[in-house]
Amino acid sequence: MKAFFKVKTIDQALEYRKHFAPLRTEDISLGESMGSVLATDIRSDIDLPDFARSIMDGFAVRGASTFGASEGNPAYLNLKGTVAMGESSNLAVGPGEAVRISTGGMLPTGADSVVMVEHTEAIDDTTIEVYRSVAPGQNMVEVGEDLNKGEIALTGGSRIRPQEAGMLAALGIQTVTVFKKPTIGIISTGDEIVPVNETPGPGQIRDINTYTLLGLVRQMGATALPYGIVHDDYKVLLAKCTQALTECDMILVSGGSSVGARDFTIDVISAMQDSEILFHGISISPGKPTILARVQNKAFWGLPGHVVSAMVVFSRIVKPFIEQVSGLNDDGGKKSRLTARLSRNLASAQGRVDYVRVRLVHKAGAIWAEPILGKSGLINTMVKADGLIEIGMNTEGLDQGTEVAVIPI
Amino acid sequence: MKAFFKVKTIDQALEYRKHFAPLRTEDISLGESMGSVLATDIRSDIDLPDFARSIMDGFAVRGASTFGASEGNPAYLNLKGTVAMGESSNLAVGPGEAVRISTGGMLPTGADSVVMVEHTEAIDDTTIEVYRSVAPGQNMVEVGEDLNKGEIALTGGSRIRPQEAGMLAALGIQTVTVFKKPTIGIISTGDEIVPVNETPGPGQIRDINTYTLLGLVRQMGATALPYGIVHDDYKVLLAKCTQALTECDMILVSGGSSVGARDFTIDVISAMQDSEILFHGISISPGKPTILARVQNKAFWGLPGHVVSAMVVFSRIVKPFIEQVSGLNDDGGKKSRLTARLSRNLASAQGRVDYVRVRLVHKAGAIWAEPILGKSGLINTMVKADGLIEIGMNTEGLDQGTEVAVIPI
Numbered sequence: 150m151k152a153f154f155k156v157k158t159i160d161q162a163l164e165y166r167k168h169f170a171p172l173r174t175e176d177i178s179l180g181e182s183m184g185s186v187l188a189t190d191i192r193s194d195i196d197l198p199d200f201a202r203s204i205m206d207g208f209a210v211r212g213a214s215t216f217g218a219s220e221g222n223p224a225y226l227n228l229k230g231t232v233a234m235g236e237s238s239n240l241a242v243g244p245g246e247a248v249r250i251s252t253g254g255m256l257p258t259g260a261d262s263v264v265m266v267e268h269t270e271a272i273d274d275t276t277i278e279v280y281r282s283v284a285p286g287q288n289m290v291e292v293g294e295d296l297n298k299g300e301i302a303l304t305g306g307s308r309i310r311p312q313e314a315g316m317l318a319a320l321g322i323q324t325v326t327v328f329k330k331p332t333i334g335i336i337s338t339g340d341e342i343v344p345v346n347e348t349p350g351p352g353q354i355r356d357i358n359t360y361t362l363l364g365l366v367r368q369m370g371a372t373a374l375p376y377g378i379v380h381d382d383y384k385v386l387l388a389k390c391t392q393a394l395t396e397c398d399m400i401l402v403s404g405g406s407s408v409g410a411r412d413f414t415i416d417v418i419s420a421m422q423d424s425e426i427l428f429h430g431i432s433i434s435p436g437k438p439t440i441l442a443r444v445q446n447k448a449f450w451g452l453p454g455h456v457v458s459a460m461v462v463f464s465r466i467v468k469p470f471i472e473q474v475s476g477l478n479d480d481g482g483k484k485s486r487l488t489a490r491l492s493r494n495l496a497s498a499q500g501r502v503d504y505v506r507v508r509l510v511h512k513a514g515a516i517w518a519e520p521i522l523g524k525s526g527l528i529n530t531m532v533k534a535d536g537l538i539e540i541g542m543n544t545e546g547l548d549q550g551t552e553v554a555v556i557p558i
Numbered sequence: 559m560k561a562f563f564k565v566k567t568i569d570q571a572l573e574y575r576k577h578f579a580p581l582r583t584e585d586i587s588l589g590e591s592m593g594s595v596l597a598t599d600i601r602s603d604i605d606l607p608d609f610a611r612s613i614m615d616g617f618a619v620r621g622a623s624t625f626g627a628s629e630g631n632p633a634y635l636n637l638k639g640t641v642a643m644g645e646s647s648n649l650a651v652g653p654g655e656a657v658r659i660s661t662g663g664m665l666p667t668g669a670d671s672v673v674m675v676e677h678t679e680a681i682d683d684t685t686i687e688v689y690r691s692v693a694p695g696q697n698m699v700e701v702g703e704d705l706n707k708g709e710i711a712l713t714g715g716s717r718i719r720p721q722e723a724g725m726l727a728a729l730g731i732q733t734v735t736v737f738k739k740p741t742i743g744i745i746s747t748g749d750e751i752v753p754v755n756e757t758p759g760p761g762q763i764r765d766i767n768t769y770t771l772l773g774l775v776r777q778m779g780a781t782a783l784p785y786g787i788v789h790d791d792y793k794v795l796l797a798k799c800t801q802a803l804t805e806c807d808m809i810l811v812s813g814g815s816s817v818g819a820r821d822f823t824i825d826v827i828s829a830m831q832d833s834e835i836l837f838h839g840i841s842i843s844p845g846k847p848t849i850l851a852r853v854q855n856k857a858f859w860g861l862p863g864h865v866v867s868a869m870v871v872f873s874r875i876v877k878p879f880i881e882q883v884s885g886l887n888d889d890g891g892k893k894s895r896l897t898a899r900l901s902r903n904l905a906s907a908q909g910r911v912d913y914v915r916v917r918l919v920h921k922a923g924a925i926w927a928e929p930i931l932g933k934s935g936l937i938n939t940m941v942k943a944d945g946l947i948e949i950g951m952n953t954e955g956l957d958q959g960t961e962v963a964v965i966p967i
C-alpha cells in the first residue's frame with residue numbers, strides 16, 4: 150500500500166507559492182481591465198484636478214468678502230458674470246465681488262472659495278446678498294487635492310476594482326499593462342463518473358467537480374478550461390495531462406489523489422518531464438489527500454474527488470496560488486472574513502485544521518453560524534452553506550456562542 | 559431656483575424596488591450559468607446518490623462481522639472479490655465476508671458498511687484481518703443521503719454559485735432557466751467632461767464615472783452599455799436617454815441630478831413618455847442629489863456627478879434595484895458585511911445616514927477601520943478605501959473602538 154508522504158500544514162503548503170512566478174504581462178484596454186491585476190505602479194503625470202474646482206453650485210468669491218455675513222447682516226457682493234463650464238474664465242474676482250459658478254466649474258482668478266447658492270439671494274442683475282461666511286478653500290477642491298503630479302496613483306499587484314478603473318480614466322490611461330489572467334485546466338477522473346448529458350448506470354454518478362471547479366475558477370476572474378472526464382487509465386490520464394500542461398498555466402485533477410490502487414495522479418506526475426512532487430497530503434479536513442507538484446514550472450494539483458473536499462481545498466489552498474500567478478499582492482486573505490456567533494458546540498480533532506460548513510442566520514440582532522454537518526461527498530451541504538469556519542490545529546472544539554470568522558464560499 | 563423634492567430615507571427609497579419586476583427568463587447552458595439567477599425551483603427527479611456508495615478505499619462488509627475487532631483480536635473475513643468502479647457487482651456479502659471496494663464504489667448486496675484499508679491486513683488472497691469494528695452505515699453514503707427524489711434541490715431566485723452549478727450537474731440539468739441579466743445603460747453628463755482619450759483643457763476633467771459605474775455593474779454580473787458623454791444640452795440628452803431606454807433595462811445618468819440651472823435630468827425624465835419621478839433626493843451623505851424615476855417600467859437614475867457620491871449611491875441604493883430586476887431573492891444585504899473596530903472618533907450629522915470610506919488595517923490582533931476623509935469628488939479616497947461604514951440617521955457620531963460593520967467596496 151502506498152502511504153501519504155510529505156504531509157504539510159496549511160501554512161507550509163502556502164509557502165510553496167514562492168515556487169511559482171506571476172505570468173507574463175499584457176496590454177489591455179481600460180474598458181476590459183476590470184478585475185485584472187496591475188503589473189506596474191502607475192504614477193500620475195498631472196495634478197488631479199489641475200485647476201481649482203467648485204464642488205457646489207453658487208458663487209466664487211474671496212472668503213474675506215463674506216466674513217461676518219449672516220441672515221441679519223448679509224454681505225452684498227457685486228456679481229461680475231458667470232463661469233462657463235469646461236472653460237477658464239477671463240473674469241477676475243476682487244474684494245466684494247462674486248462670479249456665478251456651477252459644480253465642477255473652474256474658479257476664476259482671485260477667488261478662493263465658493264458660497265452655496267442656497268446661502269444667497271439675488272438682489273438684481275449685478276448684486277447678490279450672502280447670508281453665511283465661507284472660509285478660504287471652502288466648497289472647492291484645490292489643485293492636486295485628489296492627487297499630485299508625480300505621486301503613485303496605483304500600485305502594481307493591485308486588482309483593478311471600479312475605483313482603480315476610475316483612477317486610470319482620470320489619468321487618461323487607455324491601455325493598461327496587467328498580468329495575463331491564468332488559464333486553469335480542469336480534469337475529472339474516475340471510472341464511475343459520467344458526463345452530465347448521460348444517465349448514470351448502476352454505480353455511476355455524474356461529473357460534479359468539473360462544474361464546481363469551473364465556477365470557482367471563473368469567480369476569481371481566471372479562465373477555466375475543462376478537459377472532461379478521464380477514466381482510471383494511466384496512459385489516457387498522462388496524455389490528457391500532458392495536453393493540458395501545454396495549454397494551461399495550472400492544472401487541477403480531481404479524484405485520483407488518494408493512496409488507493411487506482412490513484413494514478415502521482416504516477417502521472419512522476420512520468421512528466423521536469424516534475425517534482427512538493428507535497429502529498431495537507432493536515433486539513435476535509436481535503437487531506439491533496440497533491441501539489443511543480444511540472445515545468447506550473448502548479449499541478451491532485452484534488453480529492455469528494456466535492457466538498459475539492460471545494461474546501463480550492464478555497465483555502467489553490468486560490469492563493471492562482472492569486473500568486475495572477476500577480477496579486479498578498480493581503481493575507483483576511484480582509485474578506487466576516488464574523489458570526491457559533492450556534493452550537495463543535496468538536497474537532499487536534500493535529501489538523503477542520504473546516505465546517507455553516508449557514509448564516511439572523512436571530513436576536515446577531516448573525517449566527519449554524520454548522521451544516523454531513524459527509525464531504527454531499528453537494529447539498531454546500532448548496533445550503535454560506536461559508537466555512539475554521540477550527541485550528543490545536544483546538545479540541547468550539548463552544549456555542551464563540552465568535553467565529555466566516556469564510557464566504 | 560428648483561428645490562429638492564420628495565426626499566426619501568434609504569428604506570423608503572428601497573421600497574420602490576416593488577415597482578420593478580424581474581426581467582424575462584431565458585434558457586442557457588449549464589456551463590454558462592455561473593452567476594445567473596435561477597428562475598424556478600429545481601426539484602430532483604432522482605435519489606442522490608441512487609446507490610449506496612463507499613466513501614473510503616477498503617472492504618465492504620456487514621458491520622456485525624467486525625464487532626469487537628481490535629489490534630489484539632482482529633476479525634478474519636473471507637475476501638470474495640473486488641467491486642469494479644462504475645458498475646454494480648454480482649458479488650454478495652454475507653456474515654464473515656468482505657469485498658474489496660474503492661472510494662465511490664457501489665456497495666454490493668448484503669454489505670452495510672466499509673472497513674478502511676488502513677485498518678486491515680491481507681493474510682492471503684482470500685482472507686483479510688480487520689483491526690477495528692465498523693458500525694452499519696459507516697464509511698458509506700446511503701441512497702438519497704445527499705438529496706431524495708422529489709425534494710427541492712435549488713430554489714428560484716438563488717444566484718448560481720459553484721455549488722449550485724455542481725448540483726445542477728449532479729441532476730443532469732444541461733439547460734437552465736434563469737432570469738435574463740439586466741443591461742444597464744451608462745451616460746455621463748457635463749460640459750466640463752472630456753473622454754479619456756482627450757487631454758483636458760482648462761476647466762475640463764476626464765470622464766471617470768463611466769468607468770467606475772461600468773465596473774460596478776460588471777462586478778454584479780450585469781451587462782454595462784456605456785453611451786459616453788452628453789454635454790449640457792437638453793435635446794441631446796433627451797435623444798440619448800430615449801435611445802438608451804430602448805436598448806437597456808435600466809439607465810444611469812451621472813451628473814445633472816442636482817438643482818442647478820444646468821441640471822436637465824429632471825426635465826428630460828419629465829419629457830419622456832410614461833414617466834414618473836419617484837423621488838428626488840435621499841437623506842444620505844454623500845449622495846443626496848439622487849433621482850429615481852420610472853420610465854416605461856424601467857428604473858431611470860439620476861446619480862450625483864461626484865465620483866464618490868455616485869459610487870456610494872450605486873452600492874447602497876442602485877445595486878438592490880439591479881438585484882431586484884435580476885430576480886434575486888432579497889437576503890437583506892446583510893450577509894456580506896464584516897466587522898472592524900473604529901480607529902478614531904467620528905462626528906456625524908443627524909437626520910441623514912453618513913457613509914464614511916475606511917481602510918482596513920490589522921493591528922494588535924484586531925481589524926481596525928481607519929476613516930479616509932476627503933471630499934466626495936476625490937477618486938483617490940476610493941482607491942485607498944476597502945469599504946464603507948454607515949453612521950445611522952439618529953447618531954451624532956461614533957466613538958473610537960466602536961465595532962462597526964464594513965461594507966466592502
